[in-house]
Amino acid sequence: MQKQHLSLALLITLPFVLATSVWAYSQNNSQNKLIFAEDFENGDLSKWGKTVDTQFKNKKFTPPGKEDCCQYSVQIATSPTNPSDRVAKFTLYRNDPDVSGSRRSELRLNAVARNSEYWYGFSTYLPADFSKDRSMEIISQWHSKPDKNLGENWRSPPLYLKSFNGHWQIARRWDSKRVTTKNTPEGKETIDLGAYQTGVWTNWVFHVKWSHQADGLVEVWKNGKLVLRKTGPNTYNDNIGPFQKIGIYKPDWKYRPHKSKITQRVVYYDNVRVGSDRASYKDVAP
Known part of the structure; x- marks a missing residue:
């Protein structure tokens, strides 16, 4: 009777154990697919000072971090829609001093491998007073490093x-040539x-297979709806791949001040x- 009782207990508990194990594996497997996750709830920006992709560490160029001029440029703030939620607030004024050659308030991740x-x-939030302006601002960009040993200089992001x-x-640029100048993609x-x-x-999701050849892919979802799918080349023929930046640029x-009629921009992330x-x-959808 005792053996039968144990067998019955095992039969009763085994499905629960298996289900729990599968759920735990699924959760861990899903987490392993994420290279970087930031919800700003820890109250600081320390994650942006660490290498993101452990498969590709390039300490000589573009370490993750901040590109901002002032204490107010990038802050942890209360969400404008949920007082219990913390978010990143980016503020840029027309007369802010230059950072990396121009007017910007951004957080930066490190570069990825080519191909x-x-x-x-x-997720992005534009405040109610985010007025129309006939001068664009970049909210998120994937920039590329020029191969200066080949004579390249900084170009527009791909x-x-x-x-x-x-x-x-959405703006895109690409070039299969080994050397790309500013105006010749x-x-x-x-x-x-x-x-x-x-x-x-x-809410935004971008899926990119970085390539300067025909096997490239860019897919973009906005609020759960696929709004863009492009195959083919989508970046420059550089030694390393692009790096993501979020914020305001x-x-x-700086370069065409007459085009803009506003003096301040604020964006939340x-x-x-x-x-x-x-x-x-x-795995990445907000």
């Missing part, structure tokens, strides 16, 4: 999300994603995630 694949997710005159837009385009909404959070305030090539939409 690599990543998933990126984040991929970026911007706000322009009341709309969201093989291809470029801007895709309009419709009017932006203020006073609400917008408004170059016209939350739920920033980066997934490896083993990740999926659900």
Whole structure:
């Protein structure tokens, strides 16, 4: 009877044990797909000072961190929609001093390997007073490092999300040539994603297979809806891949000040995630 009782107990508990084990494996496996996760709840920005991708550490160029001029530029703040939630608040004024050659308030992750694949997710919030301006600002960008040993200088990012005159837009540039100068990429385009909404959070997911050749891929979801899918080249033919930056970059305030009629920009960020090539939409979606 005792053996039968033990066997019965095992039969009763085994499904629960197996289910718990599968759930735990699934959770751990999902977490392993995430390279970086930031919800700003810890109250500091220390994560942005560490190498993100352990498979590709490049300490000689673009360590993760901040690109800001002032104490108010990047702050941990209370969410404008939830008083119990912490988020990142980016503030940029027209007369702020230059940072890295222009007007910006950004957080930066480190570069990835060339021909690599990543998933990126984040939420953005434009305040109610985020007025239309016929001068664009970049809200998130994936920049590339020029191969200066080949004579290259800094160029426009191969991929970026911007706000322009009341709309969201995606801008892309690519070049298979070994040397790319500022004004000679093989291809470029801007895709309009419709009017932006203020006073609400917008959720973004980017899936990119970085490549300067035909095997490249860019997919973009806005609030759960696929709004862009492009195959083919999507970056420059550089030694290393791009690095992501979030925040505000408004170059016209330095180079074409007559185009802008405003004096301040504020943007909020939350739920920033980066997934490896083993990740999926659900792993990074806000």
